[in-house]
Amino acid sequence: MSILINRNSRVITQGITGKTGQFHTRMCRDYANGHACFVAGVNPRKPGENVEGIPVYASVKEAQQQTGANVSVIYVPPPFAAAAIDEAVEAELDLVICITEGIPVRDMIRTRYKMQGKKTRLIGPNCPGIITPDEIKIGIMPGYIHKKGRIGVVSRSGTLTYEAVAQLMEIGLGQSTCIGIGGDPVNGLKHLDVIQLFNDDDETDAVLMVGEIGGTDEEDCARWVKDHMRKPVVGFIAGVTAPPGKRMGHAGAIISGGKGTAQEKLEVMESCGIKITRNPAEMGKLLKSVL
Incomplete structure (x- = not known):
């Protein structure tokens, strides 16, 4: 038993086509059970593409329906990151991990308000993420130290x-x-x-x-x-x-x-x-x- 994530988690990367999203998704996928865990990416402007074999969808909802994903990690730039959290919450994922730093406080206040009564849990923003050692890591922490x-x-x-x-x-x-x-x-x-x-x-x-x-x-x-x-x-x-x-x-x-x-x-x-x-x-x- 671990908390929040384990080898059965299925993860969407929001912002997978950006340099940061691409790099860290690769690092996470290469860690422990990552190849089975990282199942989709989202970029509304690039649906149908794939990043190193991971299919890209137009929306979190679509990615979730196609792959059964229950977790999302966000590497979207600060002006759009709160909206990315909102989208993951609307898709009723279990957990959202937002790595992005510098999201305007006002945006986050609005997002937290919208999350009331919803089942999704949020880690972050401006965080390194979460890891269950030897099973799965989601975020930017170095896996080898765990x-x-x-x-x-x-x-x-x-x-x-x-x-x-x-x-x-x-x-x-x-x-x-x-x-x-x-x-x-x-x-x-x-x-x-x-x-x-x-x-x-x-x-x-x-x-x-x-x-x-x-x-x-x-x-x-x-x-x-x-x-x-x-x-x-x-x-x-x-x-x-x-x-x-x-x-x-x-x-x-x-x-x-x-x-x-x-x-x-x-x-x-x-x-x-x-x-x-x-x-x-x-x-x-x-x-x-x-x-």
Whole structure:
């Protein structure tokens, strides 16, 4: 069991004919069961073409009907990416992973509003994607650094996801599923949603949670962990040294009214029973210590 995706997932690439979509679809298809999993591409201007043997359809609905796909990954440029998410939601896919960075916040607010009451789950935007090691990867993370195991990883930061995984691998710990949820202020799944899925997953023994300054998602998640989580959780927050009042690189990393600082997040997490580290080089060791 893994969460959200496995070797039976069937994936559509929206934006497959662009350079980025083409490159990463090839990398994902060459990983583990990717050849069976990546079944379609979408570009309304190029239906009937194919990209390295993957057929291109005019719409997500058509691709879904022809191939039975249940997941979509989006590499569409920022001005059109929210509409691409809307299209996948309308086609009632189970999961949409949006890699695109720089989608206007207003577009995402509209898209999130339209998603209410729909069954589709969204990962991202502005995220590296999701991987179930040795089964399937969807996104831009390097597959070779992962190995199958029993640690769940959820992170708001793309590169810190890879760092966390590298540290786990160094001490011989594989992962059940790794999810980069993205750093944008308006996004899909939050830490809390992913932690709940890991809590219910029989094949995840512990969770490594990487957060960032800005917003209150990590605090909300920590409070839920305190009351409901049956597995150990280890946490790190990026941005401890960020100067107060300065806007950092990520769109979501905005500290407002004293809320959302790394210090505050770490204090809430610690008080809720999450083992925390302030040193990013210690994430793997700390997780091993709670097993």
